[in-house]
Amino acid sequence: MTMIRLKNLSKSYNLGKEEIPILKRISLDVEEGEFLAIMGPSGSGKSTLMNILGCLDLPSSGDYELESMNMLTGHANKLAEIRNQFIGFVFQSFHLLPRLTALQNVELPLIYSGLKKKERKERAMDALKKVGLEDRASFRPPQLSGGQRQRVAIARAIVNKPKFILADEPTGALDTKTGEQILSLFKKLNGEGVTIIMITHDEEVAKKADRIIYIRDGELFKERSEDVHA
C-alpha cells in the first residue's frame, strides 16, 4: 500500500532576479513498511527533499500526500502538528537538547502532543527500552557516546508512533562500527513494521535499505549513473 505520494514536486529559490531550481518536478511513491534510501551528492537537492518530506519546508509547487491526506496545508502551527503526529526525525548531529536527560529528550514530542506526565514517562521509557538504553534514562547527552546519543534520538523519533521515520545521514557523525549498530537498529525497527526514509551520500549505508533512489541536480533516478561518481 502506498503511504507517501509525491507528485510533480518542485522547489526553487529566488536569488535576486535569478530563479534557482532545486527540485525539478519530482514524483515518488513510498510503500508502507518500506526501508527507502535516498542517495545523492551534496548540492543535489536531497536536503531540500528531506525538509519537504519532513514538513519543515514547503515546495513551490506539486502535491505531497500521506495516506491520501494533503500535507501541504501551509500554516506553521498545522505543520508543527503534522511533524509531531506523523514524522519521526533522526538527524546527523543527533539534535538532542544537552540540558535535558535522555528520558526528557525522548519525552519532548509527547509534551507537544499534550500527553499527561505519567503516560509520557511510560511511553518514553518504552521507547528507550526499544533502543536498549533504559539504563541510561537519567543521563544527559554529554555523558553519552555518539552511538548512544543517536539511539536516544531514534527513541525520540519513534516515541509518538509516527507514520514514518525520516533519517538524515544518521550515521554521518559516527564511526563505521557504531554506524552499523544504528543501521541494524533501523533494520530491526523496519522489521517491526516502521517505514523508514533515510537520506545519505554513503553507498555502503544505502545498501542496507530495501530500495535506493538516486537524486542528482534536483531529479530522481532509479539507477545510479556513473557520472555522479566522476
Next chain:
Amino acid sequence: MLENIRISFQSIWGHKLRSSLTMLGVIIGIAAVIAIFAIIQGRSEDLKSNLIGMGNNTINVVFEEEDMYGEEGMWGGEMSNRSAPPIKQEAIEEILTYPNVNGMSIYYEGWQEAYHLINVTHPRLLGIDERYFDLFPTTMVEGREFTESDFASYNQVALINEVAMSELFPEGDALHQTIDIGGIPFKVVGIFSDAIEDSDWYYPESTIYLPTTIWPLLNGFDAPMQVAVQASSSETIQEVGTMAADRLNMDLPPYETAIYQVADFERMMEEISQYDQAFAFILGGIASISLLVGGIGVMNIMLVSVTERTREIGIKKALGAKRYVILAQFLTESVVLTSIGGIIGILSGLGIAKAISVFANMPYFVSVPAIIGSFIFSMFIGIIFGILPSIKASKLQPVEALRYE
C-alpha cells in the same frame, strides 16, 4: 507553565554572571524607587503624625480672630498674644464628657527669662493645670510633679527640664533651689527630661512648668489660655476639636470678636498629600528612565539568548512545538528574569532605606502597595521587553534554525 518556569530558572542559573548583570538595571531601578519612596513616605507620615495631633491625637483649640485658618491656609495665620476671658471650669467638665474625648488641658504659654544667681535661661514657660501631664506625659528625673495643694495654695513652685537645669545650675544640684522669674521666686520641686518630645521635629529647649494658678502673678488674669484636647483616635481629632471650640465659644461675651477655633487638618492632610503626589511624579519619572534602561538591557540579552538557542528552537519546532510554546518559553524566561530582579530590588531598596534611616536618623515607612506595585511592574517590564525577542524566536523557520551552527 510550571515546566517553563523551571526551565527559565535553569537557563538563568546556567548564565549566572550574565543574568545578574542583566538584572542589575531592573534591580537598581526598583531599589531606587523603593528606597526613595520609603524615606519620603516615612518623612511624610512622620510629618503628618507630628503636625496632626502632635503625635498623640491632641489638637489645640486656639483663641483667635475669626478666619485665622481661612483662605490663606494654616500657614498664613499668626499667633497673637491677645487676652481672653477666663475659661469656666464647667465648660471643661462638660467637654470632658463628650464622646471620643480622652482628655483636655488648659495651660498658659510664654517666653520669659529665669535666673539663678548670675545664670540665666530663656525658657519656654508654661503654666499647666493638673491634667496637662495626662496629655503630654513626661519623665521625672528628680523630685516630684505638682500636687493638688500646689494648685490650691498658689505655691510658687516650678518644674524645670534638663536643659534649663544645665543653664541655671551648671554645677548641678537644682532640687529645692530657688529660681527667679519676673522678679518672683519659685522653688524647683522637680526635674524632668524631654524624652517624650525627642522626635525629629523638636530639639530640646529650655522649658519650665509652673502651676496654672500662679500664672496671673506673672502675667495678670487675662493672659490668653491654650486649650489642648485629646481625641480617642486620629480620625476623630477634627471632630473633637471642633466640638470643644464650639462649647468654649458659647461662654464668650457678645462683644468678643475673636473665637475659639482649630486648624483644619483635613486641608493640611490634603496639602501634604499634594506634596506627596508631586514627589511621586518626579520619582515615577526617574524610575521609568532607569527601568527603561534596565528593560532595554533585558531585551538585548533576550535577543542574544534567542540567537544562541536557535538550534534548540529548531529542534523543538521540528519535534512539533507550536509557535506559542516557543513564545511562552522565552516570555516566561524574560518575566522570571525581571521578577527576580524586582524582588532583589525591593529587598535591597528596603535595606538601603533602613540603612539611611539608621545613619541619617530619618524615619522610614514600608509601603506595602509600593512593594506590590514594584513587583508587578518588574513583571510587566519582563513582558514588554521580552515580547519582541520571544516573537522573533517563535517565528524562526525550523529549516534555518536547524541548519544554524
